[in-house]
Amino acid sequence: MKSAIxxxxxxxxxxxxxxxHTPGASLLNLIVIGIALSLPVGGxxxxxxxxxxxxxxxxxxxxxxxxxLDTSQDEISRFRKQLKEHAxxxxxxxxxxxxxxxxxxxSTGLADVIGGLTQNPLPDAFIIYPVAMDVQKLELLRDxxxxxxxxxxxxxxxxxxxxxxxxLKFARLAVLILAAMLSFALIAITFNTIRLQxxxxxxxxxxxxxxxxxxxxxxxxxxxxxLAQGLLGGxxxxxxxxISLQLLNYSLANLTHLYATSFTLSHLSLSDSISLxxxxxxxxxxxxxxSVSQHLWQIEPR
Amino acid sequence: MIKFxxxxxxxxxxxxxxxxxSFEIAEGxxxxxxxxxxxxxxxxxxxxxxxxxxxxxxxxxxxQNIKSLKGSALPYLRRNxxxxxxxxxxxFDRSAFENVMLPLQICGFDHRESAKRVRAALDKVGLLKRxxxxxxxxxxxxxxxxxxxxxIVNRPSVLLADEPTGNLDTEYSGEIxxxxxxxxxVGVTLLISTHDESILRQFPARALxxxxxxxxx
Ligand SMILES: Nc1ncnc2c1ncn2[C@@H]1O[C@H](COP(=O)(O)OP(=O)(O)OP(=O)(O)O)[C@@H](O)[C@H]1O
Ligand SMILES: [Mg+2]
Numbered sequence: 115m116k117s118a119i120x121x122x123x124x125x126x127x128x129x130x131x132x133x134x135h136t137p138g139a140s141l142l143n144l145i146v147i148g149i150a151l152s153l154p155v156g157g158x159x160x161x162x163x164x165x166x167x168x169x170x171x172x173x174x175x176x177x178x179x180x181x182x183l184d185t186s187q188d189e190i191s192r193f194r195k196q197l198k199e200h201a202x203x204x205x206x207x208x209x210x211x212x213x214x215x216x217x218x219x220x221s222t223g224l225a226d227v228i229g230g231l232t233q234n235p236l237p238d239a240f241i242i243y244p245v246a247m248d249v250q251k252l253e254l255l256r257d258x259x260x261x262x263x264x265x266x267x268x269x270x271x272x273x274x275x276x277x278x279x280x281x282l283k284f285a286r287l288a289v290l291i292l293a294a295m296l297s298f299a300l301i302a303i304t305f306n307t308i309r310l311q312x313x314x315x316x317x318x319x320x321x322x323x324x325x326x327x328x329x330x331x332x333x334x335x336x337x338x339x340x341l342a343q344g345l346l347g348g349x350x351x352x353x354x355x356x357i358s359l360q361l362l363n364y365s366l367a368n369l370t371h372l373y374a375t376s377f378t379l380s381h382l383s384l385s386d387s388i389s390l391x392x393x394x395x396x397x398x399x400x401x402x403x404x405s406v407s408q409h410l411w412q413i414e415p416r
Numbered sequence: 417m418i419k420f421x422x423x424x425x426x427x428x429x430x431x432x433x434x435x436x437x438s439f440e441i442a443e444g445x446x447x448x449x450x451x452x453x454x455x456x457x458x459x460x461x462x463x464x465x466x467x468x469x470x471x472x473x474x475x476x477x478x479x480q481n482i483k484s485l486k487g488s489a490l491p492y493l494r495r496n497x498x499x500x501x502x503x504x505x506x507x508f509d510r511s512a513f514e515n516v517m518l519p520l521q522i523c524g525f526d527h528r529e530s531a532k533r534v535r536a537a538l539d540k541v542g543l544l545k546r547x548x549x550x551x552x553x554x555x556x557x558x559x560x561x562x563x564x565x566x567x568i569v570n571r572p573s574v575l576l577a578d579e580p581t582g583n584l585d586t587e588y589s590g591e592i593x594x595x596x597x598x599x600x601x602v603g604v605t606l607l608i609s610t611h612d613e614s615i616l617r618q619f620p621a622r623a624l625x626x627x628x629x630x631x632x633x
Contacts, residue, residue, distance in 0.1 A: 317505075317507060318507055320505075321507060322518065323491075324465075324467070324501075325495075325499065325519045326491045326492070326493075326523070327491060327522040328488075329487075331491075331522055415467055
């Protein structure tokens with residue numbers, strides 16, 4: 115048992131020696147793998163960030179209803195009652211036009227302009243908090259409200275967030291397709307690297323077979339090599355994204371400063387990072403395994 | 417230990433390298449394999465190590481039938497055989513020491529224990545001082561002896577040597593034969609192919625003579 119572990123450790127050490135044996139080629143491979151992986155993973159990171167920002171800004175959905183200016187107080191209290199009884203509505207707020215004007219006066223510093231008005235141009239408004247959250251039901255409710263008399267203008271707030279969500283769904287699919295294609299590329303890169311290694315070590319493999327090496331023994335260093343290359347390629351992708359985010363955050367800081375908000379783009383979470391490394395290591399291993407199964411049996415000593 | 421019964425070997429292309437071979441080698445025996453170039457000596461040794469398979473007949477080595485031996489059992493058969501190749505098959509990308517180390521690595525030996533064994537084997541063939549040399553820097557005779565060291569380091573019960581004294585002068589041949597004799601004395605089964613008559617006279621033992629693929633004695 116102990117000697118089996120020691121033997122594995124020796125193979126692992128040997129694998130890294132092999133990686134370091136041709137530092138230029140190894141580094142180039144890692145950069146290629148890193149860039150290939152950083153495209154879909156970077157896309158994923160951006161999507162996550164955009165989603166986070168949109169959720170933060172959208173808050174809970176609400177529908178604003180602006181009433182016609184000639185709506186009477188009687189009508190308003192009737193609407194209030196009807197809205198409260200509506201099954202799709204959780205609760206409502208009423209914003210009387212006088213109050214809205216006062217707020218406008220206070221908050222915008224347009225007091226002089228507004229003071230000069232002969233009549234209040236603002237309508238009475240209901241702010242409606244629906245029960246449901248999903249976009250279809252919200253749109254249904256909005257269309258229903260639009261058909262009510264005196265409901266002059268009905269607006270589903272944060273509808274942009276829902277449009278964005280639909281767009282993000284599409285982008286997510288694009289990232290997924292990209293990820294699938296580049297995973298395939300990673301497998302192909304490893305396949306080819308291992309193929310070349312097998313060719314250059316043909317004699318060693320032949321002699322090892324002659325003096326009693328099992329297929330497992332011969333296969334192992336190649337599989338470890340593929341695994342290590344995938345793992346390090348994944349780490350390279352992680353680094354590439356980290357550096358890119360750093361640069362983006364730097365220029366984003368200047369931008370958001372102007373709008374008095376602050377966002378920073380965040381990197382992969384710990385569990386996502388571990389998934390990235392695990393997945394890229396697995397792909398490397400898979401590429402090596404395919405290559406070894408394809409090429410090793412062709413080398414039979416004579 | 418080794419038992420052949422009506423063994424034929426035809427290479428792809430149709431050349432019949434061995435015809436109707438039947439013989440037996442007992443445990444601990446030392447046997448020569450003689451014959452002219454192309455007689456089939458190497459082919460016979462390759463059959464024993466399952467590098468080639470018989471076309472027909474039965475070849476039993478250490479109780480295993482070579483013809484039907486599974487690929488997964490093959491490495492374990494070979495670990496019991498020490499193979500000395502006509503063309504040495506040394507690896508030139510590593511030192512003499514590492515060449516001899518290879519069979520022990522394959523068997524998963526403890527590193528420190530193997531290092532001791534490698535030095536003992538190199539000492540036995542007189543190459544201890546050259547352990548760090550690349551085999552390419554060794555003379556033909558030294559390469560031959562390095563190949564022997566690699567074959568014996570695993571302490572196999574059977575040694576198969578394909579022309580181990582080919583291209584060597586008589587002094588070196590004698591040295592190598594003395595090494596083999598010392599293995600014979602500790603009970604190792606030996607099959608040595610040669611076309612060197614003087615060795616047979618100097619170190620007499622039973623000989624299997626091949627002529628165009630057939631056994632003549
Ligand atoms: N892989 C092969 N394919 C086809 N024919 C072969 C192959 N190997 C050997 N032969 C033929 O089989 C015959 C026996 O060859 P083998 O190598 O066994 O002879 P040998 O006795 O070892 O000769 P030498 O003393 O020159 O080494 C030869 O005629 C050779 O051409
Ligand atoms: Mg030969």
